[in-house]
Amino acid sequence: MKKSRRKCDPILLNKFFDKELRPDERAQMTEHLRDCPSCQKALQENESLSALFTDSLDKSVSQAIPDDFEYRIISKLETRNSKLESLIPILNSQFSILNSLKKFFIPAMATAILILFFSFTKPPASVAGPSAIVSSFTGDIASVMILETPESHQTIIWFNETF
Incomplete structure (x- = not known):
């Protein structure tokens, strides 16, 4: 059976180290690491560098607090x-x-x-007072009255016919 050799990819190796690969990619990378000494060495360098940073960070934090x-x-x-x-x-x-x-x-x-x-409601508008009759005329058949309102001074002509 032919073994599928995967080309060494530093980006995939870093994602493998950071545990950012999907399960199928992770399985392929694990298989590749078994056969590739250069990738094994790069992974070990990443792990040792990470351990160094973690240790120095822990020491710095413990000294600062x-x-x-x-x-x-x-x-x-x-x-x-x-x-x-x-x-x-x-x-x-x-x-x-x-x-x-x-x-x-x-x-x-x-x-x-x-x-x-x-x-605060407005009171109802008051009805104008009675109109003043200015002039009127009454005849046998009709009567006419001219009225004027007191406040608005409107002139009203009222014509009434009787038969």
Whole structure:
């Protein structure tokens, strides 16, 4: 049976090292690594370089963080928790006051809105007062009246026929 030799690909090797390959590609790369000493060497160099960076990073972090850092963080969290726990009774009383106000707030607002609505509505326009008769004429068959309104000074001519 013929073995399929895959060409050495540094990009695929790096993806293999970073565990970014699909399962089928990973299986092919594992098979290739069994037969290819140059890829094995490159993979070992990547692993040793990664280990070196990880070790130096761990040392830097451990030197940068003081020994009592964890204790100080935990004590600050406990202090904040105790402050929050002391606020719980106050918040409960505030919520009970809000719940009781809610029972009265909605009807009070509805009443206030109705009062405001009816207090600012425009009163109905008043009907103009009686018109003044300027002149009139009555005959056997018809009568004519000329009227004038007091505020708008409109002239109305009223003609009435009788048969």
